[in-house]
Amino acid sequence: MNVFSNCVQDDYFYLMSEAREKRILEVQSNRQRDLTVVLENVWDPHNISAVLRSCDAVGIQEVFILSTHSQKVSKLGKKSSAGAAKWLTIHHYFDLHECFEVLRNKYSRIYSTRLAEKVYSVYDIDLTQSVALVFGNEKDGVSPEAANLSDGNFSIPQIGMISSLNISVACAVTLYECYRQRSAKGLYAKNVESNL
Amino acid sequence: MNVFSNCVQDDYFYLMSEAREKRILEVQSNRQRDLTVVLENVWDPHNISAVLRSCDAVGIQEVFILSTHSQKVSKLGKKSSAGAAKWLTIHHYFDLHECFEVLRNKYSRIYSTRLAEKVYSVYDIDLTQSVALVFGNEKDGVSPEAANLSDGNFSIPQIGMISSLNISVACAVTLYECYRQRSAKGLYAKNVESNL
Numbered sequence: 001m002n003v004f005s006n007c008v009q010d011d012y013f014y015l016m017s018e019a020r021e022k023r024i025l026e027v028q029s030n031r032q033r034d035l036t037v038v039l040e041n042v043w044d045p046h047n048i049s050a051v052l053r054s055c056d057a058v059g060i061q062e063v064f065i066l067s068t069h070s071q072k073v074s075k076l077g078k079k080s081s082a083g084a085a086k087w088l089t090i091h092h093y094f095d096l097h098e099c100f101e102v103l104r105n106k107y108s109r110i111y112s113t114r115l116a117e118k119v120y121s122v123y124d125i126d127l128t129q130s131v132a133l134v135f136g137n138e139k140d141g142v143s144p145e146a147a148n149l150s151d152g153n154f155s156i157p158q159i160g161m162i163s164s165l166n167i168s169v170a171c172a173v174t175l176y177e178c179y180r181q182r183s184a185k186g187l188y189a190k191n192v193e194s195n196l
Numbered sequence: 197m198n199v200f201s202n203c204v205q206d207d208y209f210y211l212m213s214e215a216r217e218k219r220i221l222e223v224q225s226n227r228q229r230d231l232t233v234v235l236e237n238v239w240d241p242h243n244i245s246a247v248l249r250s251c252d253a254v255g256i257q258e259v260f261i262l263s264t265h266s267q268k269v270s271k272l273g274k275k276s277s278a279g280a281a282k283w284l285t286i287h288h289y290f291d292l293h294e295c296f297e298v299l300r301n302k303y304s305r306i307y308s309t310r311l312a313e314k315v316y317s318v319y320d321i322d323l324t325q326s327v328a329l330v331f332g333n334e335k336d337g338v339s340p341e342a343a344n345l346s347d348g349n350f351s352i353p354q355i356g357m358i359s360s361l362n363i364s365v366a367c368a369v370t371l372y373e374c375y376r377q378r379s380a381k382g383l384y385a386k387n388v389e390s391n392l
Binding site for chain 1: 219220223226246249250251252253254255279280283319352353354355356357358359360361362364365368369372373375376379384
């Protein structure tokens with residue numbers, strides 16, 4: 001047995017552990033407790049996974065997965081969610097009203113992505129307030145019932161020939177607008193070590 | 197033969213055609229000729245398709261697809277690109293220097309997404325100037341050669357436990373920051389009918 005190499009190994013693990021603990025504390029200190037994402041009947045595991053990665057990336061801790069058409073818990077993509085999902089708090093709901101009651105108690109505003117007559121641009125909403133953002137599924141978008149229970153609808157401007165951004169792309173663009181607004185307002189701790 | 201119904205049909209088609217022509221002219225008037233995306237060795241057709249949809253959505257007309265490891269033209273995902281690709285001008289290159297020479301002649305700045313020592317946040321770059329934005333592949337990112345030929349590197353802040361956004365998500369977030377900055381500066385025509 002090589003005692004020296006064991007010592008080095010132990011030190012190495014100790015240092016790793018300390019760095020990891022620091023990293024976890026930093027990430028936790030930047031979690032935005034008053035910001036959440038609700039996925040209504042989103043089925044594609046790859047899309048759910050991509051959304052979870054975006055949530056983790058901008059500091060969202062709690063995610064609501066609402067499945068009103070099935071009593072089965074939505075599957076998460078194995079590959080990409082494995083990392084993100086284990087760091088998030090994921091709530092599964094099967095009843096719309098039950099889910100929205102919880103949202104109402106925890107967040108000041110609920111906004112849905114929906115192409116309705118009265119719809120705001122995502123850039124015109126104050127995303128620094130306490131808010132839950134509802135995204136619908138790939139085919140039908142947010143249901144009329146969920147939209148009716150919300151405080152307003154918003155959309156991402158599209159000025160091209162095609163008007164259909166993927167749900168994971170739409171969600172990421174929205175969440176990074178949250179990040180930009182919140183960052184500008186100093187809502188993230190200054191000691192954060194981002195990957196920049 | 198019902199003459200009346202034929203008239204109605206003709207009028208309908210005429211009106212449709214006029215509306216479509218108007219739509220195309222509006223979209224064209226909002227195309228940002230001094231903004232482009234370069235995909236270096238991005239292979240996944242789904243990712244390329246998603247990027248093309250984001251390009252179309254924010255008004256990018258020209259896209260450069262650079263494949264230095266193969267002489268085969270990268271495949272575009274059938275499903276989602278069919279719509280976007282036909283409205284874009286896609287340039288395929290197989291030689292890095294040839295591609296960058298063209299970029300240098302057409303755009304004032306070239307920025308690469310790369311995690312290097314000197315890297316800007318996407319939110320700290322002036323994206324209203326004439327600029328080409330280079331994105332690398334899913335595994336290795338932008339090559340050191342491409343980064344060396346660029347004017348700087350940028351990244352999207354990530355403050356979560358996982359640090360790896362999908363290429364299509366990273367590209368969409370960047371392009372919508374371009375949209376936000378350019379929109380605020382009035383670089384889009386005011387008569388645009390977005391989907392808001």
